[in-house]
Amino acid sequence: MTQTRDTVLVVDDSPETLGFLTEAMEAEGVTVLVATSGHQALSIASRVTPDVILMDAMMPEMDGFDTCRSLKAMPTLAHVPVIFMTGLSETEHIVRGLASGGVDYLTKPIDLDELRARIRVHLANARANLSAQVALDAAGRHLVALDAHGHIVWATPQASRLIDQLGIAGAMEAVAADEPGPLEVAVPGGLPLLLAPIGASGPGERLYRLGRSEAGEADLLRSRFALTAREAEVLLWIGRGKTNKDIGDILGLSPRTVNKHLEQIYAKLGVENRSSAALKAAEALREA
DSSP states (O other): OOSSOOEEEEEOSOHHHHHHHHHHHHTTTOEEEEESSHHHHHHHHHHSOOSEEEEESOOSSSOHHHHHHHHHTSGGGTTSOEEEEESOOOHHHHHHHHHTTOOEEEESSOOHHHHHHHHHHHHHHHHHHHHHHHHHHHTTOOEEEEETTSOEEEEOHHHHHHHHHHTOHHHHHHHHSSOOSOEEEOOTTSOOEEEEEEEEEETTEEEEEEEEOHHHHHHHHHHHHTOOHHHHHHHHHHHTTOOHHHHHHHHTOOHHHHHHHHHHHHHHHTOSSHHHHHHHHHHHHHHO
16 A cells, blocks of 8 residues: 555454455555454554554454554554444444544445555654654654543643653643643643644644743743843743843833833843843743
């Protein structure tokens, strides 16, 4: 289906379906892994990460819906698309499949041309999303993706460390469950953090930048350098690269007043220019 050799895990308790799909996909140059039960699928997927999973909905003991939920709970498999195969076309079964983490469904008997087309689409989407996530991870940003219920789907390493250090995963899920943001997250014994919405990161997922609110950052600078509230606001905007005119417009101050605040800021920080002041502000916020 692509120039690289894709790996598809087929999960079905029917030998006839397994044989039919294995033969068809191997003829396309695809590596096929086979599981006859949900438990076997979990065992295989824990050792080898497939590119896509074809999941029979109705199986004894552990059905496809429970199997999909268990697979999606494994971090290494969260990005792998699961396509349900079912003889059931009732809306409730389709909804159950999508709610459990599936991206699509096919009604049996399987049409091979339709199967090939859907696998191509979902492989491309999954790889695009994964590439974006890898790029974000490498950028060193405090970014986190939440699902519609506010649960953390993934986070950049920097955001994960911050969330773990502050113990705020539960608080984030509580405030984000029903609101698209921006959202304020309470931090035990510290200044609150802000979840600033950036956009969608995948189907049903919202991407946020995790950081302090402007008021929280200004408060931190005020405390760190013994500044007045207004001096802290000026320093915050200096750190963000704003000119004196910009700062005056933002804070409703005259350029002369901004300059007077700058003189006091330089003296309190022990620096001689705005570049050094901006650097000190950035270091203080980064270390906090």
